[in-house]
Amino acid sequence: MKFIVSRDAFLKPLQVVSGAVERRHTLPILSNLLLQVEGNELKLTGTDLEVELISSVNVESSGGDGSVTVPAKKLLDIVRSLPEDSNIEVSAEEDKAFVKSGRSKFKLSTLSSEDFPNIDDWTSEINFVSDQVVIKRLMEKTHFSMANQDVRYYLNGMLFETDDGMLRSVATDGHRLAMSSCSIQQPGLTQRQVIVPRKGVVELLRLLGDEELEVAVAIGNNHIRVETQNIVFTSKLVDGRFPDYRRVLPSGGDKVVVADRDVLRQAFGRASILSNEKFRGVRLNLSSGELCITATNPEQEQAEEVIEVDYQGEDLEIGFNVSYLLDVLNNLDDSEVSFTLADSNSSALIEPHNDDSCCYVVMPMRL
Numbered sequence: 001m002k003f004i005v006s007r008d009a010f011l012k013p014l015q016v017v018s019g020a021v022e023r024r025h026t027l028p029i030l031s032n033l034l035l036q037v038e039g040n041e042l043k044l045t046g047t048d049l050e051v052e053l054i055s056s057v058n059v060e061s062s063g064g065d066g067s068v069t070v071p072a073k074k075l076l077d078i079v080r081s082l083p084e085d086s087n088i089e090v091s092a093e094e095d096k097a098f099v100k101s102g103r104s105k106f107k108l109s110t111l112s113s114e115d116f117p118n119i120d121d122w123t124s125e126i127n128f129v130s131d132q133v134v135i136k137r138l139m140e141k142t143h144f145s146m147a148n149q150d151v152r153y154y155l156n157g158m159l160f161e162t163d164d165g166m167l168r169s170v171a172t173d174g175h176r177l178a179m180s181s182c183s184i185q186q187p188g189l190t191q192r193q194v195i196v197p198r199k200g201v202v203e204l205l206r207l208l209g210d211e212e213l214e215v216a217v218a219i220g221n222n223h224i225r226v227e228t229q230n231i232v233f234t235s236k237l238v239d240g241r242f243p244d245y246r247r248v249l250p251s252g253g254d255k256v257v258v259a260d261r262d263v264l265r266q267a268f269g270r271a272s273i274l275s276n277e278k279f280r281g282v283r284l285n286l287s288s289g290e291l292c293i294t295a296t297n298p299e300q301e302q303a304e305e306v307i308e309v310d311y312q313g314e315d316l317e318i319g320f321n322v323s324y325l326l327d328v329l330n331n332l333d334d335s336e337v338s339f340t341l342a343d344s345n346s347s348a349l350i351e352p353h354n355d356d357s358c359c360y361v362v363m364p365m366r367l
Helices: 007-018 072-081 131-142 196-209 260-271 320-330
Strands: 001-006 032-038 041-047 051-058 064-072 085-093 096-102 104-108 124-131 159-162 166-172 174-183 189-197 212-220 223-227 231-236 255-258 281-286 290-296 301-309 318-320 336-341 347-351 358-362
Touching: 001 007, 001 196, 007 032, 007 041, 007 051, 007 085, 032 072, 041 358, 051 196, 064 072, 064 104, 072 096, 072 104, 124 189, 131 166, 131 174, 131 196, 131 212, 159 196, 159 301, 166 336, 174 320, 189 196, 189 231, 255 260, 260 281, 260 290, 260 301, 260 320, 260 336, 281 320, 318 320, 320 358
Parallel strands: none
Antiparallel strands: 001 085, 032 041, 032 064, 041 051, 051 231, 085 096, 096 104, 124 212, 159 166, 159 189, 166 174, 174 358, 212 223, 223 231, 255 336, 281 290, 281 318, 290 301, 336 347, 347 358
């Protein structure tokens, strides 16, 4: 097997598929990439058995079809370090691969491409086409609420729900919940819920760009596939039942606070400097037209912020983890945000004031 490819064309797909490769793995072949040449097309595949990424690039010349697996990190570091606009010649013989560019030569050890694992064949039950920006924004508005290494493994990921012409994403770690919805112009989609694992969500956010390009989404029993023009992303799904998020959404809150998002975000940011580093608690004191935010820590230090808000209800004191509030405010686009509260022991419902496509639930803290 032999091919010549330009360094600049080779680097991007190489970076893309390397994202799926785990550095430390019990199976040596999982730290390798599969390179396959067919005609003038080079296909690169990386996987960790949970997520698989395939990208392709046209080669400038090919010395016949073939396939080989090479160490992912070493190949990426070599290509990245070569001069821009250079050409790279890659060839493979027996158990070695050779990378040449100008007067630079590298010899890498290889493993048999026949041993490279493929994600099993599967059939999709739900298919739709959307804009990559739409799906990326949907995930950006909720991903920060995913759990990380929770024993409730089904929380270490993001719920995707199709329902007629809607696509919804939901994430929760048990202390907060984020939900976002968007319309996909495909009525008649069956109602279905699947959980994409955390690594799959992180990779998808990295892959999807901000250009308006179509992506095809296919969902099967145990897999989800997202296909762009030159990348195929496949992830196994988490086998578990996601909590009923509708039961978590608080109802009956009669105290509504509307505030400027930036003013609120900056006030919380300043107060958080003196909050307890472990618990990150801040106290909110609401009175007519005014919100007082207080943070204290074990060193007896204190921060106090007073801002004007649109609120006409009874006085209320309630505590929250300030990191959770800042996560929400940092991911909203609206200039105004509304908090709906019931009492000091009930969760807060946070929403953009002029947008009903997303909402957030944050549980209170005892301070």
